[in-house]
Amino acid sequence: MSSQHAPILKKPVKIACIQLASGADKAANLSHARDKVLEAAAQGANIVVLPECFNSPYGCDYFPSYAEQLQPLPPPPDRSPSYAALSAAAREAGVYLVGGSIPELAVGPAAGEGKWSEDEQEEKKTYYNTSLVFDPEGKLLATHRKVHLFDIDIPGKIKFKESDVLSAGNKITIVDLPEYGKIAVAICYDIRFPELATVAARRGAFAFICPGAFNTTTGPLHWRLQGQARAMDNQIYVALCSPARDMSATYHAWGHSLIVDPMAQVLVEAEEGETIVSAQLDGEKIEETRKGIPLRDQRRFDVYPDVSAGEGVKLEDGLQK
Numbered sequence: 001m002s003s004q005h006a007p008i009l010k011k012p013v014k015i016a017c018i019q020l021a022s023g024a025d026k027a028a029n030l031s032h033a034r035d036k037v038l039e040a041a042a043q044g045a046n047i048v049v050l051p052e053c054f055n056s057p058y059g060c061d062y063f064p065s066y067a068e069q070l071q072p073l074p075p076p077p078d079r080s081p082s083y084a085a086l087s088a089a090a091r092e093a094g095v096y097l098v099g100g101s102i103p104e105l106a107v108g109p110a111a112g113e114g115k116w117s118e119d120e121q122e123e124k125k126t127y128y129n130t131s132l133v134f135d136p137e138g139k140l141l142a143t144h145r146k147v148h149l150f151d152i153d154i155p156g157k158i159k160f161k162e163s164d165v166l167s168a169g170n171k172i173t174i175v176d177l178p179e180y181g182k183i184a185v186a187i188c189y190d191i192r193f194p195e196l197a198t199v200a201a202r203r204g205a206f207a208f209i210c211p212g213a214f215n216t217t218t219g220p221l222h223w224r225l226q227g228q229a230r231a232m233d234n235q236i237y238v239a240l241c242s243p244a245r246d247m248s249a250t251y252h253a254w255g256h257s258l259i260v261d262p263m264a265q266v267l268v269e270a271e272e273g274e275t276i277v278s279a280q281l282d283g284e285k286i287e288e289t290r291k292g293i294p295l296r297d298q299r300r301f302d303v304y305p306d307v308s309a310g311e312g313v314k315l316e317d318g319l320q321k
C-alpha cells in the first residue's frame with residue numbers, strides 16, 4: 001500500500017452537528033451552545049459542530065455589533081466571550097469543537113494591512129466570518145475565515161451581500177486532530193466552490209465540515225446536493241451544520257443539518273427545528289469507496305491540472321496571529 005493510500009481516518013469517530021436555536025442575546029446563545037455541546041458529548045460525540053453565526057442572528061446588520069476581536073491570540077474573555085465559551089465548552093465536554101462561526105473584528109495591523117499609528121488603527125476595522133476550532137483540552141487548533149463571501153441576488157427571492165460589511169479570508173483550512181486525522185473546515189457559501197474540499201481531500205482530510213446557514217430559497221435546491229456532491233467528488237465524509245429556523249428572524253435559515261458518507265449517502269438529516277444529528281465516521285468506508293470506484297488512481301493530471309498541488313494553494317498554516 002503506498003503512503004497515498006494509507007488510512008486517512010485512524011479510528012472511528014462520532015461527529016455531531018448541533019442545529020442550534022439562537023436569538024439576539026449573545027450571552028444566552030453562548031450558554032445554550034455550551035449546554036448543547038455537553039449534550040452531544042453525553043451522546044458519545046467526539047467531534048461537535050456548531051452552526052454559522054451561532055452567537056448572533058445572521059445578517060449584515062448584525063456583524064459589527066456582535067463582532068469580537070480575537071487577535072492577538074488568545075483573547076481575554078472580555079475581548080472575546082465567544083472564544084472563552086467555546087474553549088471552556090470543548091474542555092468541559094472533552095471534544096473537538098468546530099465552533100460554527102462568529103463575526104470577527106480585526107483592528108489595525110491585526111487586519112493584516114501593515115502597521116499604523118494608534119489613531120489610524122482606530123479607523124482600520126475589518127470584519128470576518130470566522131470559525132474557531134478547539135481540541136478537547138480547550139486549546140485553539142485553527143481558525144478559518146470564510147473565503148467566499150455570500151453575495152447573491154435572485155430577483156424576487158433573496159438578495160444578500162456579505163461583502164458590504166465583511167472581508168474575505170484567504171486560506172484553505174485543514175486541521176489535524178491527532179487521534180483521528182485531518183478535517184477541512186469551511187463556512188457556508190464556501191461549499192459552492194469545490195476546490196476547497198478537493199484540495200483538502202487530496203491532502204488527506206477524511207471529512208469536510210461546514211457550518212452554514214443556507215436559506216429557504218437556495219436550501220431546498222442546493223444544500224443537500226452540495227453536501228452530497230462534495231462527498232461524492234472527493235470520497236470523504238461531509239457534515240453541514242445549520243442554525244435552527246426562526247421565522248421571527250430577518251433571515252430564515254434552511255436547517256436540515258446533515259452528514260453524508262463517502263458514497264454520497266445521507267446518513268442523517270435534521271428537519272428545521274433545534275436538534276442534534278450525529279453519525280459514526282469510519283475510515284474503512286472511505287477505503288471501501290475508493291477501492292470500488294478508484295478515482296484517485298484514474299485522474300488525468302496530464303490532461304488537466306491538480307488543483308491541490310503547487311505553490312498556488314494557500315493553506316492555513318497555524319494561526320493568523
Ligand SMILES: O=C(O)CCC(=O)C(=O)O
Pocket residue numbers: 052149150187188189190192212213214215218219222
Ligand atoms: O449559498 C447559499 O445558497 C447560501 C450561502 C449562505 O447563506 C452563506 O454563505 O451564509
